[in-house]
Amino acid sequence: MGGEGLGWKDLEIGFVVTEPGNASSYKTGDWRSERPIRDNERCIKCGLCYIYCPEACIHEDEEGHFEADLYYCKGCGICAHECPRNVIGMVEEKEE
Amino acid sequence: MTKGKIVGLEGSFAVAEAVRMANTDVISAYPITPQTHIVERLSEMVADGDLDADFICVESEHSAMSACVGASAAGARVFTCSAGQGLELMHEVLYIPSSMRLPVVAVAANRALSAPLSVWCDHSDVMALRDISWVQMFAENNQQAFDLTTCAFRIAEDKDVLFPTMVHIDGFYLSHVIEDMVLPEEEEVAGFIPDYKHPFVLDPDKPVSMGCYGPPFIYSETKKAQDVAFDNTRPRIQEIWDEFGELFGRQYLPVESYKMEGARVALVTMGSCSETAMLAVDELRAAGVDVGLIRLRLWRPFPFKELREAVKDLDLLVVLDRAISFGMGGPVCSELKSALYNKREDLKIVGFIGGLGGRDIQISEFKYMVTQAQEKVKAIERGKEVETVIIGVREGGGR
Ligand code: SF4
Ligand code: SF4
Numbered sequence: 001m002g003g004e005g006l007g008w009k010d011l012e013i014g015f016v017v018t019e020p021g022n023a024s025s026y027k028t029g030d031w032r033s034e035r036p037i038r039d040n041e042r043c044i045k046c047g048l049c050y051i052y053c054p055e056a057c058i059h060e061d062e063e064g065h066f067e068a069d070l071y072y073c074k075g076c077g078i079c080a081h082e083c084p085r086n087v088i089g090m091v092e093e094k095e096e
Numbered sequence: 097m098t099k100g101k102i103v104g105l106e107g108s109f110a111v112a113e114a115v116r117m118a119n120t121d122v123i124s125a126y127p128i129t130p131q132t133h134i135v136e137r138l139s140e141m142v143a144d145g146d147l148d149a150d151f152i153c154v155e156s157e158h159s160a161m162s163a164c165v166g167a168s169a170a171g172a173r174v175f176t177c178s179a180g181q182g183l184e185l186m187h188e189v190l191y192i193p194s195s196m197r198l199p200v201v202a203v204a205a206n207r208a209l210s211a212p213l214s215v216w217c218d219h220s221d222v223m224a225l226r227d228i229s230w231v232q233m234f235a236e237n238n239q240q241a242f243d244l245t246t247c248a249f250r251i252a253e254d255k256d257v258l259f260p261t262m263v264h265i266d267g268f269y270l271s272h273v274i275e276d277m278v279l280p281e282e283e284e285v286a287g288f289i290p291d292y293k294h295p296f297v298l299d300p301d302k303p304v305s306m307g308c309y310g311p312p313f314i315y316s317e318t319k320k321a322q323d324v325a326f327d328n329t330r331p332r333i334q335e336i337w338d339e340f341g342e343l344f345g346r347q348y349l350p351v352e353s354y355k356m357e358g359a360r361v362a363l364v365t366m367g368s369c370s371e372t373a374m375l376a377v378d379e380l381r382a383a384g385v386d387v388g389l390i391r392l393r394l395w396r397p398f399p400f401k402e403l404r405e406a407v408k409d410l411d412l413l414v415v416l417d418r419a420i421s422f423g424m425g426g427p428v429c430s431e432l433k434s435a436l437y438n439k440r441e442d443l444k445i446v447g448f449i450g451g452l453g454g455r456d457i458q459i460s461e462f463k464y465m466v467t468q469a470q471e472k473v474k475a476i477e478r479g480k481e482v483e484t485v486i487i488g489v490r491e492g493g494g495r
Contacts, residue, residue, distance in 0.1 A: 004313050008320040013258060014197035015318050016296045017305035 028055060032075030034090040040065045042087045049079035049088060100280040100344075107238040107270035108133030110277060111177070111203050111263075114245035116147045117285040118201075121172035124152035124163035128182035129215040130267035131205040135177060157182040161189035161200075168198035168260075169306055171297035173249065176200065179267055180207030180214075183221045187228075193260040194229035195322060196307055199252030199294070200260040202230075203245060205267040206367065206418075208453040216454020217267040219367070219418040222395070223427045229326050231261040231333065232396040234366045239277040241265045243346055246285060250336050253292035257329045264395070268454065269368040280344055288343055326397055333394065350399035351406050352391045355381055359388035361466060362407070364415040364432065366392045369457050373416075376462030387466055392428070400435050407436065412444045414469040416462075416487075418451040425449075425484045444473045450487030461487050 012018060045064040057072035058079065068079070080088040105113065111134050115123070123142070125135045141147040152167075154160045160176050168174045178186055183204055193200045207221055208214040225232070231251055235241040244263045252261040265271055296304050310318050334350065341347035354370075355377050356362065365373045370391045380387045390406050390413075392399070407413060417426030424430060429447030436443060446469040451457045465487065472482045 006314065006317060008317040008324070011317060011321045013295055013325075014306065015195070015308065015310065015321075017308050018296075020303040020305055022305070 027071055028074050029069075029071045032070070032073060032093055034075045034077065034092055035070060035073065036068050036075070036077070036079050036088050037091055038066070038083075038089075039087045042085050044085055046084060048082050048084060052078050052082040054078060100278040100284075102276055103279045104274050104276050105238060105242075105279070106133060106272060106274045107241045107265055108205070108272070109137050110238045110242040111245050111265065112137035112141065113279060114242045114285075115175045115201075116141050117280075117282050118173065118175075118246065118249045118289050119286065120147065120149050120175045120201075120249075122150045122152065122164070122167035122174045123176065124154055124160045124167065124174070125176045125178065126154055126157045126160045126182060128157070128179050128207075130207060130217070130271045131177045131179040131182070131203070133271060134203060134205070138175075157186035158189055161186045161192075164200045164202075165189065165193050165196070165198060168193060168200050168294075169196070169298050171294055173253070173292070174198075174200045175202070177203040177205065179205040180209055180221045184209065184224060187224065190225065190228040190230065190260075192307065194326075195318070197258040197325070198260060199249075199258055199292070201245070201248045201252050202260065202262045203241075204262055204264050205271040206264055207267045214453040215267070217269055217368075217418075218452045218454070219264075219428075220420075220452075222264055223419040223421065225262070226396065226427070229259065229322060230396065231257065231259050231329060231394075232264065233262075233394050234264045234392065235270060236368055236370045236391065237277075238270055238273070238275040239346070240348075241270055242277060242279070243340065243344065244348070246288065247336055247340050247348070249289045250340075251329075251333055253289075253294075254332050254336065255292075255295070256332045258294070259326060259329060264367060266368040278344075284343060288340065330397055330399070348393055349402065350392075350394035351402035352393050353406055354389040354391070356388035356390070356406070359386050360410060361385070361387045361412045361414065361470070362390045362410055363387065363462060363466065364390045364392065364413055364428070366395065366428065367418070369416065369418070369451055372457060372459055373462050376459045376466075379459065380463055380466060385466065398431065398435060403432070403435055404439055407440060407443060410443060412446065412469060412473060414465050415445060415447045416451070416457070416465065417447060417449045420449055420452070429484075444476065446472045446476075446482070447484050448487055449484055452486070455488060457487065 050058045055072045057069040142151040152163045164174045208218040209220040248261040337348040415429040417428045421427040426447040
């Protein structure tokens, strides 16, 4: 996201942000310590993971399967918890 | 110079008149003694059609200030008032308009803090608000309550200020006392407080995000920007007071003096008791004591330069605090010591606490402070510790 390099003289009065909706550039994926992986073979395409994801970062692909956008996925594990088929597992992030 | 008319007005009504003449758009307040008459009068004015404002009735002071923040963010001219416990309940929200640079105007009818429950005047509530980054000033009488409230709108909304501004009037001593005062012509007040336009307002056609969250990588920069901007308000406050002085004939200064010619000793006061202190100075002067009076008009941003100038020929400052910073002493006295540290090594500063919870401070007590302070200086010079005295406090202990 923007702003890391800004000095105090660069800020607008009252710290107003003049670019609306810029929260979408905030990389909440940085917070993740575990990432969801899924076994699409057993997925019944019910979409519950999509509905429950608090980050709204799960998208449906052309085949009707669901995938998390790792730029935003915080690794909370709610999708894994809610999946009725237990096809989502959480695996630890490793240093790259 | 303005004509105006001489009227007898209660301090609360003087404030309400200033808010009406400023053509305030939104008022949101919750009644609390001794501020109640201000909001009562304003709600009457709105109900009678004498003031075309939205009066938002809320369930608490926290909500009152929250509504003010929202209205101010939408570009409205906004007023609220409170006192004592009400200011404490409002406390959390008071930091928001100052950080967001929203020019809310407020009047505080200064009141002691519980417990024990007290509706009477002291400055405990003021001292809890020292760090909120609002411009803060003290009135000594009802004329000043009107004048400074009028100036508060101009100061807060000035493009080189844009900080919320609070006028302190002592509860009951001003809020409930009728005094004669000059009420200026409405057109002249309207000319002094023109419509203003904030650089950023809530506008669907030009959307901005306000009050965003500030992660560690930017928070320090926001506070630095706020601190510098707040410090830089001083010259504009003075210029606006000068302009007011020229138009209305009453000049205000960040630090005001009384009978300081040739003085070696000065009392320091804030608020309504300054006028009692003036009478004490008159009597002491008549008795040959070289004493004067320094009144802090501007409390925030603190008037360092003017204070240092005011004390330059003095040997002794005698500071009255109407509040206690428990475990520390008198808060104003501590601040004066800090403001003058390394500037005047030879200046002695002795503090007294008095006027707590509505206890009157008499002329004789100001005179006692001056003589006692001189005794204390001798004790300090002999290397003794001197404790802060609460004026007029009973010792008891006979039971
Ligand atoms: S782990 Fe949490 S944030 Fe990531 S996709 Fe699943 S529900 Fe969404
Ligand atoms: S909740 Fe489980 S089964 Fe349902 S769509 Fe998501 S991954 Fe597939």
